[in-house]
Amino acid sequence: LPYLWQRVGVAYALLNLVVGSAALLGSSWLIGRAWPRRLTTIPALVALFAAYAVAGGFASAAIDLAAHAVGLSAPFFWTTIAFVPIAAFAISLLAAITARRRVIEADLTSTLAEEAQETARLRESLARMRSRLARVLHSTVQGEFIATALALAADQDASVQAVDGELDALSQRVRERIRTIEAPAISAEDRMHDLIDLWSDVLVIEVRAAPDAWATLDADPALVDRAVDVVAEGLTNAVRHGTGRTIELSITALPDGIDLRIGSPGVLAASAQPSLGMQTVAESADAWELVQVDDRVNLVVSLRSG
Incomplete structure (x- = not known):
């Protein structure tokens, strides 16, 4: 606006602001309504520059007509035809980057939440396994050792081979019980x-x-x-x-x-x-x-x- 005030005066600058803004807003609304939804990147860029070049030309023409209607004289701003598409591209790019950032943030938040839940499930599973192992060692495994020891002590005539066989069987039973800690519940x-x-x-x-x-x-x-x-x-x-x-x-x-x-x-x-x-x-x-x-x-x- 200060540039316009110095170049064309306050009245024309205000007319430019009011009429130009209305023309650009109306054009943007029409472009939004008519914009095809399925365009790849290059065709979308070409369509964006073309549409907003037309919008810039329309805004310049509207300002010129309004100026002549109220008795003001000012040059036709051809630069608007180039400036408006560039500004629209910059705004669209910023909006796309912002939207993409929000999608990435949402994905990261969701991923972190899922990882936290999975970590909690793993910790809970580990705690259950530790508790189950402690119970198996204290109850059934301890029982295996005591029962085997008593049985061997009661058999005074057992041979070394028989004792070794019983100890091997005991070791196998203990390993089997530990392996089946997470077996389906009976x-x-x-x-x-x-x-x-x-x-x-x-x-x-x-x-x-x-x-x-x-x-x-x-x-x-x-x-x-x-x-x-x-x-x-x-x-x-x-x-x-x-x-x-x-x-x-x-x-x-x-x-x-x-x-x-x-x-x-x-x-x-x-x-x-x-x-x-x-x-x-x-x-x-x-x-x-x-x-x-x-x-x-x-x-x-x-x-x-x-």
Whole structure:
């Protein structure tokens, strides 16, 4: 505007601003309505320059006609025909760059969110695997070692070859259990009987469990893990401190969980603090007690769902 004021005066400069802007806005609206949507880059550039060259010529003609209509005299601005397409190209390029930047930012944000979710899933999976490995090592693998050790100790006449064979079989079973940590889940009853089978060579375990007890366990995988941990520790404790081979295991369903009772022949030893095994039971149990009933020691544990 200062340039126009100096060259053609204030009146013509204002006329240029009002009429020229209206002509360019109207032309841009018409171009937008008529613009073909499926053009490749080169044809689109040619069409853009041509359309806005026409728009620049139209704006210059409109300004010239308006100036003559109000009695003003000024030169026809041919440069507008070249300037308007260049300005339109610059504005279009800036808009395209801005739109592309927003698309890239949205893609990056989405990718980062997906990566964060995947990382969280991997961390959760790793934590579950570690927890599962710890449970397998503490329950079934520990049971394998203790049961094998007791069986070998009971067979005083076992040959070196027999002992080596049993140890090789033990090693194979342990590796198989570790390999199948992430295997599809089996029923609570199968898992419990799998644990009990480990002790079948050294213990006689009588299981009493109603169908609703197994159903309660199957409904909560975490509850099954805790129950297996408790039974494994209870059997280990019975072997270490009991005086007989017959163990009674009862599982009773509750509205919000289960009760476990593991009874074995023996005498409850007086101790100021619970043993390491009972500390493990306490970590899994919502409530527990180790009591003497006649000539048997009963471990009673309550486990709640959730």
